[in-house]
Amino acid sequence: MPADPSRIVTARQMLTHLGLTLADLVSEPDTSRRMPTLAEYLPRVAAAASPGTRRTYGTYWNRMAAALGHLRLDEVTASDIEALMQVTATARSRRTGRQGRHAGEHVVAAARAVYRRAVADGYLTAADSPAHRVVKPRRLPNPRRALTPEELQDINVVARTSGNDVVLDALLLRLHTETACRRGGALALRLIDLDTTHALVCLTEKGGTLRWQPITPTLAERLLDHAQARGAVLPTDRLLRYRNGRPISSRRYDHLWRRIGERLPWVAAQGISTHWLRHTTLTWVERHFGYGIARAYAGHTDRRGPATTTYIKADLNAVATALAAMAGEPHPLASMHPFR
Structure with a gap:
């Protein structure tokens, strides 16, 4: 069946419009780009x-x-x-x-x-x-839960009464309890990330996200004292440090929870870790201040979930207010100061 002349004309016009020729359509593929192993x-x-x-x-x-x-x-x-x-x-x-x-x-x-x-x-x-x-294995339900006040107290007592650096361990637990930050966020903290005037720390966490997170003025002062006493001088110097001046690593967390698990068998049996402190704090905030503030407290910025998440954003003042209520200590950015 002969080709329709009008279609040939249309095809040529299309090729001209695209800057192509018939030779371009029948040229040999480029074999210079070898498939790598x-x-x-x-x-x-x-x-x-x-x-x-x-x-x-x-x-x-x-x-x-x-x-x-x-x-x-x-x-x-x-x-x-x-x-x-x-x-x-x-x-x-x-x-x-x-x-x-x-x-x-x-x-x-x-x-x-x-x-x-x-x-x-x-x-x-x-x-x-x-x-x-390939189908991924189905993910099992997360076993993490919020710790009870009694469990949290027992963990803190062990951390403060055992080990070779109880000051550091107490600071770690308090930092994670107040901010609900992840390990990476704490490890990345630098001297410049601490604002003692407004009682804030700048957290760098998953996906390179940045956020200013309220902490109590007491913790802010103790973090500054800790960093300066252990050799942090430059703005980019790490905040959390061993007694010899070296910045801590994730191994400090491993040693801390291993030691706590040896003294509190239920900690080892349930596999409790730093991330459980995040669950504990965010659960408390959600129960007392609602989902929107808990979401902001956690630093969640993804858009998954109900469309209403677009409209229930909480600001820094709301997060500071929740912290002040949880810690029982006024915060300079809190919207209300019920503890004064």
């Missing part, structure tokens, strides 16, 4: 990832390189990734572990991160990703 490509993925992503997925990327590194990106199959998930059977047992289920999740998530980057770089299409054809 997984081992060759993983360093590029790691270089483009955030520090947090590298910490989370680095171990699993190493496992992928060891088991599948010799394969090209387009040779890896969903079955290969599912085989890697067997790492859950031999996952390192930790106090807060979930029988390797999280490790299985991370294998899939780490593989998806690799193939998202490969799609973005033009090596594959989204439909070619084997990682996205």
